[in-house]
Amino acid sequence: AQSVTQLDSQVPVFEEAPVELRCNYSSSVSVYLFWYVQYPNQGLQLLLKYLSGSTLVESINGFEAEFNKSQTSFHLRKPSVHISDTAEYFCAVTRRDSSYKLIFGSGTRLLVRP
Amino acid sequence: DTEVTQTPKHLVMGMTNKKSLKCEQHMGHRAMYWYKQKAKKPPELMFVYSYEKLSINESVPSRFSPECPNSSLLNLHLHALQPEDSALYLCASSDSSTGAYGYTFGSGTRLTVV
Numbered sequence: 001a002q003s004v005t006q007l008d009s010q011v012p013v014f015e016e017a018p019v020e021l022r023c024n025y026s027s028s029v030s031v032y033l034f035w036y037v038q039y040p041n042q043g044l045q046l047l048l049k050y051l052s053g054s055t056l057v058e059s060i061n062g063f064e065a066e067f068n069k070s071q072t073s074f075h076l077r078k079p080s081v082h083i084s085d086t087a088e089y090f091c092a093v094t095r096r097d098s099s100y101k102l103i104f105g106s107g108t109r110l111l112v113r114p
Numbered sequence: 115d116t117e118v119t120q121t122p123k124h125l126v127m128g129m130t131n132k133k134s135l136k137c138e139q140h141m142g143h144r145a146m147y148w149y150k151q152k153a154k155k156p157p158e159l160m161f162v163y164s165y166e167k168l169s170i171n172e173s174v175p176s177r178f179s180p181e182c183p184n185s186s187l188l189n190l191h192l193h194a195l196q197p198e199d200s201a202l203y204l205c206a207s208s209d210s211s212t213g214a215y216g217y218t219f220g221s222g223t224r225l226t227v228v
Contacts, residue, residue, distance in 0.1 A: 032215045043120075043204055043221040044157065051215060090156055094214035100145055100170065102214040104156035 002027040002093050004105035012111045015083055021076040021108045023065075023091030030096040033074040035065055036104075038088040047089070050074060086112045116141060118220035120205050126226045129195060135223045137188040137205030143218070144210040146188040148180060151202040151222070163188060164210055195227045 003026045013019045025031065035047040048059040055067040065076045074091060091105040118139045127133045137146065145164045149157035162170035163182040177199075179191040188205055203223045208216035 034215070036219075041224075043118075043219040045219070046217065049215060100147070100162045100164065100208070100213045101159055102157075102217060107154075107156050 002029075002031060002095065002103050004091050004093055004103055006091055006105035006108050008108050009106070010109045010111060012113060013081055015112055015114050016080045018079050019077065019081050019085075019110065021089050021091075021110065023074045023076065023105060025072050025074065025091070025093050027072075027093065027095070031093040032096055033065075033067060034092040034094075034102070035063070035074070035076050036090045036092060038090065038107075040087075044090065047076075081110070081112050083112050083114060085110060116218065118205055118207050118218050120203075120220035120223050122223060123221070124224050124226075126228060127192065127195065128228055129197070131195075132191070132193045134192065135190040135203055135205075135225075137190075137207075137220055138186055139207040139218070140186055141207065141218065142185075142209075143207035143216075144185060145208045145213065146182060147206040147208075147217070148188070148190050149204040149206065149219075151204055153201075157204055161190075192225075195225075197227050200225055200227045 005024045033050040036044040037047045038044050048057045050057050050067045058064045063078045088107050090107045092102050094102050121136045147162050148160040151157040159172050160174045161180045166182045177194050181189040205220040206217045
């Protein structure tokens, strides 16, 4: 079975500061990895995903995440956050060997303060 | 069209009522999903339909009844719900060949059971 751990339930940070949201996963099989963002009263939006290839993946709005197989991690980073980045961030995994099931971590609330 | 549309956005129902949630996509996706999300929790998978057939039921109580009338539509019929069923219900779709790594989520229906 797969599991995802997001140790930080909330991360407060000042605007324009860098941020890292941590994600660790556990799986006996190869997985795909994702970060989703959920703004208040909205559904989930895919932020970025790691399927294969380069271990560093980037989103169009300045976030990046690095897949580290040895540490089973997929931490999300942004060098300079904006107020508008305030949201809930979910790390998720799914099995590579054909699975329709996305397994989410418990989420991290990023709170950006002016 | 790259969206998953859910209606209604908000629903309040009594414990003896029967209601339905609707989900629609026109991306040609052949896999559709229902997730339930409680406040401050990650989404939890309820059902998966693949090619209009139910392929995964995550031991959901029978008061929730899914239906996939065609490849574009997914319904969730609700009957005799309990207050603890109040949650955000999210629909998602994906191409059958991509499964979970191709999810597109709708914005959800916020259900309150009184």
